[in-house]
Amino acid sequence: MLRCENLTVRPAGDASAAPILNHVSVAFQPRAMNALIGPSGCGKTTLVKAMLGLAPVEAGGGVWLGGERISRPEELVGRVGFAPQFSIAQPKLTVEETLRYALELCVADTSVRAARLGNVLGVVGLAEHRHKRVESLSGGQLRRLGLGLELTVDPPTLICDEVTSGLDPISENQILELLRGLAERRGKTIVCIIHNLAKLSGFEWITVVYAGEVVFQGRYEALQGYFAITDPLHLYEILNAQPGDYWSRRWREANGPALAADRERWDTDGAATAGEPPPSPHIPAAATGPVAPGRLPSAAAQFGTLLRRKTRLFMRDHGYLSLMLAITFGFPVMVVIFALSGLPQISSPSLLQPQGASVEAIRAQLNYAIEAAKTSSLVTGLIMFQVILLTLMGANNAAREIAGERLLYEKERLTGLRPSAYAASKLVFTGLLALFQGVWMTGFVKVICVMPGPWLAQTAILALACLAMTWVCLAFSALMASPEKASTLSIYLVGFQLPLSGVVLALPSYLVWVCRPFINAYWGWAGYLYSMEQTRLYDAFTYTNPNTWVADTAQAGAVLAGHAVIGAAIAWWGCQRRRWTA
Ligand SMILES: Nc1ncnc2c1ncn2[C@@H]1O[C@H](COP(=O)(O)OP(=O)(O)OP(=O)(O)O)[C@@H](O)[C@H]1O
Numbered sequence: 001m002l003r004c005e006n007l008t009v010r011p012a013g014d015a016s017a018a019p020i021l022n023h024v025s026v027a028f029q030p031r032a033m034n035a036l037i038g039p040s041g042c043g044k045t046t047l048v049k050a051m052l053g054l055a056p057v058e059a060g061g062g063v064w065l066g067g068e069r070i071s072r073p074e075e076l077v078g079r080v081g082f083a084p085q086f087s088i089a090q091p092k093l094t095v096e097e098t099l100r101y102a103l104e105l106c107v108a109d110t111s112v113r114a115a116r117l118g119n120v121l122g123v124v125g126l127a128e129h130r131h132k133r134v135e136s137l138s139g140g141q142l143r144r145l146g147l148g149l150e151l152t153v154d155p156p157t158l159i160c161d162e163v164t165s166g167l168d169p170i171s172e173n174q175i176l177e178l179l180r181g182l183a184e185r186r187g188k189t190i191v192c193i194i195h196n197l198a199k200l201s202g203f204e205w206i207t208v209v210y211a212g213e214v215v216f217q218g219r220y221e222a223l224q225g226y227f228a229i230t231d232p233l234h235l236y237e238i239l240n241a242q243p244g245d246y247w248s249r250r251w252r253e254a255n256g257p258a259l260a261a262d263r264e265r266w267d268t269d270g271a272a273t274a275g276e277p278p279p280s281p282h283i284p285a286a287a288t289g290p291v292a293p294g295r296l297p298s299a300a301a302q303f304g305t306l307l308r309r310k311t312r313l314f315m316r317d318h319g320y321l322s323l324m325l326a327i328t329f330g331f332p333v334m335v336v337i338f339a340l341s342g343l344p345q346i347s348s349p350s351l352l353q354p355q356g357a358s359v360e361a362i363r364a365q366l367n368y369a370i371e372a373a374k375t376s377s378l379v380t381g382l383i384m385f386q387v388i389l390l391t392l393m394g395a396n397n398a399a400r401e402i403a404g405e406r407l408l409y410e411k412e413r414l415t416g417l418r419p420s421a422y423a424a425s426k427l428v429f430t431g432l433l434a435l436f437q438g439v440w441m442t443g444f445v446k447v448i449c450v451m452p453g454p455w456l457a458q459t460a461i462l463a464l465a466c467l468a469m470t471w472v473c474l475a476f477s478a479l480m481a482s483p484e485k486a487s488t489l490s491i492y493l494v495g496f497q498l499p500l501s502g503v504v505l506a507l508p509s510y511l512v513w514v515c516r517p518f519i520n521a522y523w524g525w526a527g528y529l530y531s532m533e534q535t536r537l538y539d540a541f542t543y544t545n546p547n548t549w550v551a552d553t554a555q556a557g558a559v560l561a562g563h564a565v566i567g568a569a570i571a572w573w574g575c576q577r578r579r580w581t582a
Pocket residue numbers: 011012020038039040041042043044045046047
């Protein structure tokens with residue numbers, strides 16, 4: 001039996017605010033249809049989230065499943081499924097692909113997966129729509145898919161948050177029948193948050209929440225007697241006629257001790273107690289048993305599945321793919337426009353003729369100074385332009401990557417997806433993208449503009465600059481509550497690169513070392529420029545900027561690698577944290 005005791009939840013970060021849930025204790029009947037009802041905003045979804053470990057609960061409360069106290073949400077994996085109020089699936093995948101990937105993430109055995117795919121499609125009535133994209137499904141079909149996703153793990157307990165809301169009466173009945181079938185024929189415990197009070201008579205056990213407190217639990221006939229109603233449609237009118245604490249006090253005084261005794265009996269006797277439906281004899285253990293940790297796919301297998309799914313989604317989202325191709329191949333073209341016929345030839349300052357203090361010598365030096373200033377500004381500009389565009393690509397690669405699918409990720413965690421597999425798949429996918437962009441930018445600009453200097457060092461520096469910005473923005477994406485916030489922060493970070501690098505405008509001296517360690521663009525620029533140390537272009541730069549400190553390529557590479565490692569570590573940590581924002 002799934003039950004909780006004394007759960008109190010307050011709005012995040014505000015210990016003095018009025019509680020959303022106030023010392024709530026409920027128990028759901030095993031192998032039966034349970035309804036969880038109450039007016040909008042009374043705390044039904046919060047109660048379910050608190051029981052699943054998705055909302056922070058104050059000390060003193062606890063959740064039990066089958067008599068065992070749950071100390072970590074991971075202990076519910078494979079045992080309690082949750083179909084949330086909104087649909088969670090990748091719009092560009094088909095129904096079959098969605099279920100197939102979900103199965104790959106939570107079931108290790110390939111033969112079980114194959115059998116379960118057909119079974120789930122049949123049970124939720126989506127077999128004929130298996131090749132439709134999720135984005136083209138109707139509301140009812142989406143709800144069915146949500147249920148189907150839960151059935152991939154085949155949990156013994158299934159919590160459904162308003163899976164019938166907004167559906168036409170026929171679809172609503174079909175989904176309720178489907179759930180009833182799961183309870184009756186497969187012995188599942190179904191907990192259904194439902195707004196349609198006309199359907200209450202079809203449930204074995206009803207829980208009423210009002211103003212953050214439980215005000216009734218029992219059978220349909222008992223509910224009619226307790227609230228003195230014959231038509232359940234009048235329930236909310238009756239509730240609203242009294243303040244919330246009137247109902248909670250009445251319920252506690254009248255039924256609290258009896259219900260507590262019932263809960264203990266259910267825990268210790270299992271399901272075979274009076275008043276509960278008997279367990280179905282014909283249910284195979286494999287169909288209802290929890291997914292033991294050993295039967296989950298390995299982290300490496302989950303990583304492979306996520307990477308394949310990401311690649312498929314990437315190739316299928318034509319708008320995003322076109323944008324990615326445009327910036328990856330278009331940005332280098334924008335750089336070379338400034339030096340289409342290559343870099344100007346410039347002599348060495350040591351070879352200036354004539355030497356000395358004659359008018360001719362001074363004229364030669366002046367001419368060189370003008371040439372050197374032009375060449376130096378062209379070269380530093382070309383390098384900085386490449387670095388800035390690569391940081392922009394980095395932000396685009398990663399800012400929405402985790403924040404944009406956070407709920408899907410959190411949902412998949414409930415069915416056994418390991419945070420390490422998820423974080424690794426994001427780091428590898430965005431990392432490979434960044435490295436390709438860095439290598440392409442370096443090669444293209446180097447060949448067209450005939451940039452002198454060693455290939456390897458220059459490629460490594462620019463690829464590292466792109467990788468570092470990508471993983472720092474991935475860290476934002478793992479920490480922020482929404483993709484919009486992560487994108488905004490990333491764009492600000494890119495926007496600060498040019499002014500705070502100190503390359504175009506010198507920074508006040510007291511700011512240089514405050515900003516420099518954090519500015520990707522400075523290190524990318526310096527590392528690339530220093531790689532040309534043996535060339536006349538570098539001489540022209542030092543001639544024009546004799547007091548500018550330029551980090552050498554190894555130093556710059558080390559700092560950029562440091563940025564990348566810190567970004568990756570924060571992204572990894574951000575994926576371990578729970579962030580259920582719905
Ligand atoms: N993160 C949060 N911070 C502050 N208040 C919150 C938060 N989440 C929910 N609430 C508030 O808690 C109350 C209960 O919300 P909840 O989503 O549990 O209601 P509900 O009973 O599921 O409503 P509905 O039937 O409309 O889905 C609401 O007043 C809501 O505004």
